Amino acid sequence: MARVFSALRVLLGLFFALSGLVKISDKVSGDLHQQMKSQFVQFAxxxxxxxxxxKPEPVGYLETVGWIEVVAGLLLAFGPQLLQEISNFILTIVMIGAIYTLLVLKEPIAMCAPATVCLGLLLLLNIRGRPAKSKFE
Structure with a gap:
């Protein structure tokens, strides 16, 4: 079971890193980057x-969230356990903020689904993703 959670942690971390790269650079997907720029005007x-x-400046807000996702995602995927836990917490806060923003903007529930699934997976990793301690520790 530990391998399943390790794989989930790495995949989720890489997903966040890629998601962050789309926010900070138009090299990954120019169209998606432009869409994000326009969405962050509303998000701000x-x-x-x-x-x-x-009230944050939209482009700065986009870049800040992007860098947070890249760094925290890579640390979640490949960092030592303490940094994985800190990254999980930071990404959890980012996802709560994303869900809050989408709900305030009255976006369709389908728009909230990715952030909600990511939040659920982060919480699952937080609860069950650590190795079990033996009773002798």
């Missing part, structure tokens, strides 16, 4: 900290 308008007077 409903940024959760806007109520406290902070």
């Amino acid at each position: 308008d409903v940024f959760p900290l806007k109520e406290f007077g902070y």
